[in-house]
Amino acid sequence: MANKSVDKKYHYLYKTTNLINNKYYCGIHSTNNLNDNYLGSGKRLRYSIRKYGKDNFKREIIKMFDNREDLVLAEQEIITEQVLRDPLNMNCMYGGESFNTIGMVTVKDKEGNTFNVFCDDPRYLSGELEYHLKNTVTVKDKNNNTLRVHINDPRYLSGELVSNMCNIIRVKDKDGNIITTQINDPRYLSGELIGITYKKVVVKDKDDNILQVDINDPRYLTGELKHIWKDRKHTKETKEKIGKINSIKQKGENNSQYGTCWITKDGQNKKIKKEELDQYINIGWSKGRNYIVL
Known part of the structure; x- marks a missing residue:
């Protein structure tokens, strides 16, 4: 698509200043x-x-340019990290037309305004500014329209709106390619596709850094790396919230285990359709699954 700005007569770098608080924006x-x-x-x-109203802002032209290309380059040189970290600056990203937000996170303030700040911004670290998608979930309605709502939205809690990831699982094939599929995909049920966390465990090191490793990783087996939930427990309040949501979300066909069961053989767990249980039992599988003992 052609950039219509290129064909304009005038090209300039400007600064807009709020006359009330002296905050400014360059563009x-x-x-x-x-x-x-x-x-x-x-x-x-x-x-x-x-x-504050338009009347309380002043725009000044800093420099004129002969073409759009030179103008964009100038903006890249002007709007730097140093400028973005200025408490009076209102720019949300680096200069240029690449929408560069490296090292930044999109947040919202108490009034619901969203913008970008650096990840080490004290307001973000303290919780004054929150990640803009915190406590929200992507859902779909009965017409498969997709929208994002708060996790306490009555329509979501009642099941009227269903999580976009309901009955969806990320898997990998024999070549390690990662895809997303339904939990009742025959390839997943047969074991041709396996969950991306199969034989993986989330752990923390002595410095509380979190990482994911194989269950046979020597550091995990020796105790150098500990399971992330070791010595931790859900609070009573959290358990009640989880139970409330699951009691609604896991009814009937919405239950991720609906019409399926787990089987195990030689340390491998697999989920199959219940009608397939007998044929697996006949070839040495047992009903149930093995768990990792921490």
């Missing part, structure tokens, strides 16, 4: 009208304009 603009009253399109800038 670029291509236009045929220098008097179009353009203030900028940054997310935090828009929030600020909505709060």
